[in-house]
Amino acid sequence: MPFPSPNQSHPIKLQDGTSHRGTVFLKAVLDHPRIEVGDYTYMSAHQPLEQPADIAQRLAPYLWDFAPERLIIGKFCQIAHGVQFITASANHRMDGLSTFPFLVFGGGWEGRASRPESGPDTVVGNDVWFGTGAMVMPGVTIGDGAIIGAGAVVTKDVAPYTVVGGNPAQFIKRRLSDTDAQRMQSLAWWDWPIDHITAHEAEICGTDMDRLEQVSPK
Structure with a gap:
């Protein structure tokens, strides 16, 4: 059976032939x-995921259509139930005597004293796994191949191919050495043609870096 298209809404088929909603x-x-969002990045939930607006609300509840910041997620990321990205528009002004957001209760947005400065984008690399209930705070950058533990609250950047967990999220271990992490990012298997990726699943999911480099189409 061919690998599903990245444009397929519900890509997992159950044994009875129906889609996992x-x-x-x-x-x-x-x-x-x-x-x-890049190709093949998926989100899973304990309930059916049907409406695009509801899915966006679950994923990034404070990212309004008119927000200045963006949420950028790479290819082949895995996002478990309850993961949320708290983007910069959720912020209150924190440099004044009060943090109360008077502006949201009417009177216009521009020129209000309680308006915070625009915040940075939140950026996620490729092949990043987010455990259940993880939360990513505004402006964080997460590198390729990282693992974000269940329930983690990510308040600062995460290096490629590292594992973090806890609240606030702390470094747990490296998945790969610095040298091998750089080799993986140079290979960028997530940019290979999908037929080549699936043909070499064993190498991509294995542990032999030399062998993976040998099968690279580059």
Whole structure:
């Protein structure tokens, strides 16, 4: 059976032939001007995921259509139930005597004293695994191949091919040495043609870096 298209909303088929409604390829279902998602990145939930607006709300509840910041997620990321990205528009002004957001209760947005400064984008690399209930705070960058533990609250950047967990999330271990992490990023298997990727699943999911480099189409 061919690998599903990244434009297929519900890519997992159950034994009875029906689609698993709780897993979606995000690129196929999202239509949000401030969210960019790469091919084959999926989100799973304990309930059916059907409506694009609801999915965007689950994923990034404070990222409004008119927000200045973006949420950018790479290819082949795995996003478990309850993961949320708290983007910069959720922030309150924190440099004044009060943090109360008077502006959200009317009177216009521009020129209000309680308006915070615009925040940075939140950026996720490729092949990143987010455990259940993880939360990513505004402006964080997460490198390729990282693992974010269940329930982690990520408040600062995560290096490629590292594992973090806890609240606030702390470094747990490296998945790969610095040298091998750089080799993986140079290979960028997530950019290979999908037929080549699936033909070499064993090498991609294995532990032999030399062998993976040998099968690279580059």
